[in-house]
Amino acid sequence: MKPYLLIVGYKYYPEQGTGDWIGCYKTKEEAKEVWDGMRGDDYNFLDKWYEIVDLRDWMDWIEEEK
Numbered sequence: 001m002k003p004y005l006l007i008v009g010y011k012y013y014p015e016q017g018t019g020d021w022i023g024c025y026k027t028k029e030e031a032k033e034v035w036d037g038m039r040g041d042d043y044n045f046l047d048k049w050y051e052i053v054d055l056r057d058w059m060d061w062i063e064e065e066k
Contacts, residue, residue, distance in 0.1 A: 003026075005024050006035060
């Protein structure tokens with residue numbers, strides 16, 4: 001299972017739906033490395049935002065709601 005979801009967007013507002021979802025990774029560090037690579041050559045990276053979400057937390061929340 002790859003529980004860490006990397007979400008990256010441009011400017012302040014996120015894309016509609018899942019347009020900002022980049023991918024899922026085995027570790028938080030792996031997701032962070034992908035983010036670091038994405039912003040590496042981009043001089044506009046200050047306009048980007050990112051978040052790494054542990055999907056297991058979402059699954060726990062859904063279970064609690066049942």
